[in-house]
Amino acid sequence: MQIADNRVVTLAYTLKDNDDNILDQSDDGSFCYLHGARNIIPGLENALAGKVAGDELSVSIPPEEAYGVRDEARIQAVPREMFPDDVEIEVGMQFHAQNPDGHALMVTVAKVEDDSVMVDGNHPLASVQLNFEVRVMDIRDATAEELEHGHVHGPHGHHHG
Numbered sequence: 001m002q003i004a005d006n007r008v009v010t011l012a013y014t015l016k017d018n019d020d021n022i023l024d025q026s027d028d029g030s031f032c033y034l035h036g037a038r039n040i041i042p043g044l045e046n047a048l049a050g051k052v053a054g055d056e057l058s059v060s061i062p063p064e065e066a067y068g069v070r071d072e073a074r075i076q077a078v079p080r081e082m083f084p085d086d087v088e089i090e091v092g093m094q095f096h097a098q099n100p101d102g103h104a105l106m107v108t109v110a111k112v113e114d115d116s117v118m119v120d121g122n123h124p125l126a127s128v129q130l131n132f133e134v135r136v137m138d139i140r141d142a143t144a145e146e147l148e149h150g151h152v153h154g155p156h157g158h159h160h161g
């Protein structure tokens, strides 16, 4: 069976940046995704199409096909009073916020000043080249319910409360 749309794929992978730092790793068979449903970054999904179980590949994905390019306009000063009083705000903390369109986004605290906090709405992996070492562990057809939901169910997939 080949990797194709509407199939559930289990991968083992190691993700590194260009300086050989390991950013993420999964080698215990616990990572699976629904192919064709944009569950994973486009550059990796495209590289996996047509592969079979046991295949190993190295994929280097530019930011444009991963988490995008850093945009300095997404760094903004927010008044300190917008944050809860009882929380010590520190660089690196992440908060859920809304952009002007009302979309949810995650922001990271970049700098703390007396009366304002600089928050960065860029993805932490924006502008990072992603280098994956991937092994295809398993491929199966998705169930009708998985296709309807657009994600994987089961022991390592999405759990509904």
Ligand SMILES: [Zn+2]
Binding pocket: 149, 151, 153, 158, 160
């Ligand atoms: Zn579901």
